Amino acid sequence: MxxxxxxxxxxxxxxxxxxxxxxxxxxxxxxxxxxxxxxxxxxxxxxxxxxxxxxxxxxxxxxxxxxxPGYRAGWRGWGEFLVLRDRLAEADELARGLGADPALALEGHVLAGRVAAARGTDPRPGPRGSARPRGPPRTRNRSGSWPANTSRPGPTNRPHACSGP
Structure with a gap:
């Protein structure tokens, strides 16, 4: 490591x-x-x-x-790999399978969101049940992790209210 x-x-x-x-x-x-x-x-x-x-x-x-098979991080990594390689149909199928297993359902829901983001859609139903289009998905580095965005204020680079003067 x-x-x-x-x-x-x-x-x-x-x-x-x-x-x-x-x-x-x-x-x-x-x-x-x-x-x-x-x-x-x-x-x-x-x-x-x-x-x-x-x-x-x-x-x-x-x-x-x-x-x-019960190692959630393994399923998460496998799903992220599929998304990274643009194998979205396989990732979507995996998300549905994981969602059907009570112990892995959370991983399935997260993966479904990743697939929707890669497709540029919002997984929540829009008008008439269709997926809502979104802007282009963010890019990832080669290992599949999302790069940090430091160009906009966010929770990681905004001063905490209790941080003092």
Whole structure:
């Protein structure tokens, strides 16, 4: 994770592959079983996406949701990957499937909103039940995260009322 955060995704990919391939018990695995499994796959998916290696990123996301089907962050990442790759029909289908599972319904609703935003529509019904058009969707960086918008005042760059003079 540190290699990836340090802007060295190629080295991070190699490190994640070593973690996933290493047989035997590991200290960190005894604290969190996902460290050497689905969480390593999740980090691997993000590193591959940052490198533009889409097939490898997809395989890693699929491994995350296969190995940990109740892991909401995995489904969120898989859905965001589909939106990022403009596979909106697949993302929409995934959102409906997640929405039908009480434990994952929130992720389904969030993903449905992401799909609607990518299509440039408001997911709330407008006149006669049609989706309302919106402005163009914001762009994302290669890993699929939304860049911070610091050009307009917002909750992150507005002084807090209790911050003093």
């Amino acid at each position: 540190l290699l990836h955060a340090a802007g060295r995704p190629r080295e991070a990919v190699a490190a994640y592959h070593r973690v996933l391939a290493a047989p035997g018990d590991r200290y960190f695995a005894s604290l969190d079983r996902g460290v050497t499994g689905f969480k390593a796959h999740q980090n691997l998916a993000a590193a591959h996406a940052d490198l533009g290696e889409w097939a490898e990123a997809e395989a890693a996301w699929r491994a995350v949701v296969r190995d940990a």
